[in-house]
Amino acid sequence: MMENKTVLITGTSSGYGKAIAKVFAKRGWNVIATMRSPEKETELTTISNVLITRLDVQDLDSIRDSIKEGIDRFGKIDVLINNAAHGLVGVFESITSEQIRHQFAVNVFGYMDVIREILPYFRTQGGGMIVNIGSQGGIITFPLMSPYHATKFAIEGFTESLSYELASINIIVKLIEPGGADTGFFKNADTSSIPVPREYELIANHTGMDKLFEEYKDKLTTPEEAGLFVYHAVTDGTDNFRYLVGDEMKTFLNIKKQRSDEEYVHLMRDQLLPK
Numbered sequence: 001m002m003e004n005k006t007v008l009i010t011g012t013s014s015g016y017g018k019a020i021a022k023v024f025a026k027r028g029w030n031v032i033a034t035m036r037s038p039e040k041e042t043e044l045t046t047i048s049n050v051l052i053t054r055l056d057v058q059d060l061d062s063i064r065d066s067i068k069e070g071i072d073r074f075g076k077i078d079v080l081i082n083n084a085a086h087g088l089v090g091v092f093e094s095i096t097s098e099q100i101r102h103q104f105a106v107n108v109f110g111y112m113d114v115i116r117e118i119l120p121y122f123r124t125q126g127g128g129m130i131v132n133i134g135s136q137g138g139i140i141t142f143p144l145m146s147p148y149h150a151t152k153f154a155i156e157g158f159t160e161s162l163s164y165e166l167a168s169i170n171i172i173v174k175l176i177e178p179g180g181a182d183t184g185f186f187k188n189a190d191t192s193s194i195p196v197p198r199e200y201e202l203i204a205n206h207t208g209m210d211k212l213f214e215e216y217k218d219k220l221t222t223p224e225e226a227g228l229f230v231y232h233a234v235t236d237g238t239d240n241f242r243y244l245v246g247d248e249m250k251t252f253l254n255i256k257k258q259r260s261d262e263e264y265v266h267l268m269r270d271q272l273l274p275k
Contacts, residue, residue, distance in 0.1 A: 016223050018044065035052070079234055082114055115130055123169060136252060142272065174243065179221060
């Protein structure tokens, strides 16, 4: 019975995380909804089978406390969904080492630390499931997002390797790769503190990406649709590894698969670079 299952989700204050939490809660799951500032949450607090806890992926004590609080409240944890992430957009030369380290601290090391802390529990329990929310940005790239893409490519490799390792001890690992979605990514991304040197103004102000995203805006996935997709991936009864979310994502991947590397790169340059 699904109502006896418990899921711990990171980054549930907005976007995918909140949508995923609501979908699971509505379907009878116990939900441990974690976020950095739980005192600001007003919606998830109204749902009886949702426990709100503070979890900052850069704070090991908060990770351990959330896992313990969830087990104390619901008796067990069946699934971990790693969703917390940070956006960074700008010219690489102008991005500081501190900003890049923070990007990796949240998007990569944060995932790793949460997984490392829950693995002893899953081993003792005899199994479990780990779901990492990746991105189309771990397969295809766009200009002005190089550190972000670096973290998502890292999650791709880490998650696939980990899936083989943990399969040997009855822990299923899945990777969800959303395409474009209206999650407020660019609104919340760190951009204001990144200057644009004069030589980069053409690429920084180029409208190629705007036109590209405009073309696919009707194919974007809503957070609610993504939440349902994640729910079905968790409950489909398989050990399938990779799940692609959204028509926009599949369109880009098909373009990449159907062309040689040289053709694909030249196509993207023609689309994304100023003439």
